[in-house]
Amino acid sequence: MFGRRRAVDAVDLTLAAGDCVALFGPNGAGKTTLLRLISGLLKPTKGTIRVGGQSLRDDASARGLLGLISHQSMLYAALTSRENVEFAARLYGVADPRAAATKALERMRIADRAGAPVRSLSRGLQQRVSIARAIVHDPRVVLLDEPYTGLDAAGGAALTDMLSSLRAGGASLVLVTHNVEEGLAVATQAAVMLGGRIVRRDDARTIDQRIFQNDYRAMVLGAIDRASERVSVPA
């Protein structure tokens, strides 16, 4: 709840190992709020969120199973790419933080800029470092909020490869995106959120992308029309 408004309402989402759910929806549908709830950054008014059977809020070590890629980079501009990723590895108690940081930076194809301060990197390169930071501890659940934003073709390809390899390794992914094509490329489930609820759920592997895209567009435009009717002043 944000004041009187239900930002996320009656969402029931279960992910098995290797599953990837792509969450689509217009701005304000509750996608980011749902990710913040799952990550433990927000406290749900009702209901529970469990990762591997453990509650994130009650069990701090359960948070170690999670990786979060957010709108913000969550990086420290004065530190180098390596220092940022290594710091994250140490926070998660990774056995060899330096080696893990190198591996994560290589996976995102940014190892050549490991020694550069984050403030000197472009938005797209910062996003790559941010993704490396989120996956350095090999999380079992990865939450991604618009991860393709700012990435160039090489960065996007590195991210898609990395998501596929995480899934192959048994990690579960929740991918929030506006881009149906990108979302369906890696997803096993596709879900549409409107007004804080999941209003449609499909198997992304069997779905017809064109039909889904048309339906999604119609749903979003319909929701926008209804919202504008609610705020319009009667003649």
Added chain:
Amino acid sequence: MGARPPGTLSGALLIARKDLAIEFRTRTAFFSSLVFAVLALTIFYFTWDESIVTPNDRAPGVLWVVLTFSALLGLQRSFAIEEHDRGIDALLVSPISREAIYLGKAIGNLIFLCAVQAVAIPALALFYNMPVGRPLVVVSGIVFLAMVGIVAVGTLFSAMAVNTRLAELLLPMLSLPFFVPILMSAAQAAARVFAGRPVSEVGFLLKLLVAFDIVFIFACMLAFSFTLEE
């Protein structure tokens, strides 16, 4: 990967080291606190008629004014560096405890403020013609104890204030009332030491200062996790 999250103390040291590394790179907060301290010492030196109030008599009061406000300048930055690009979210979703975040921030702030005072106290001794022997060492100890309490309270309120529009105003408004008991004990103890009284005479005030430090550390550490709830 067999990862084992760090405990409270090692997590705290990790955060403190990161904060100090950032400060070492940028040096913005250190220089602003230091410049403020030196300028304030200089200005206070010229504000009294020396034939009426000697520099020695002024020194204790000047010391605590300079120390309090330079500490506030430093504390402002503590959570400001987390707000930019929401570094704080990365800490909150990690498996380290909220107590480790608080302690790490407090340790970083304490080291930072000690570095500022390491320059400000000798400058005070120089400007105000203070004895540089044992009294200055004892006063430095008193300053350290006061800093522990100030940092304990200031770190908590820095976390509270950082998300508000008036963070620069809110931090002093929230913190200063809680600084009063610390500053009262510390200022009285320092004034007596500066006046050449034996250390044994300020024993009670030092114990009081230690008691305030312990209470504030634990109370603020417990309250800290609530300030992070959205």
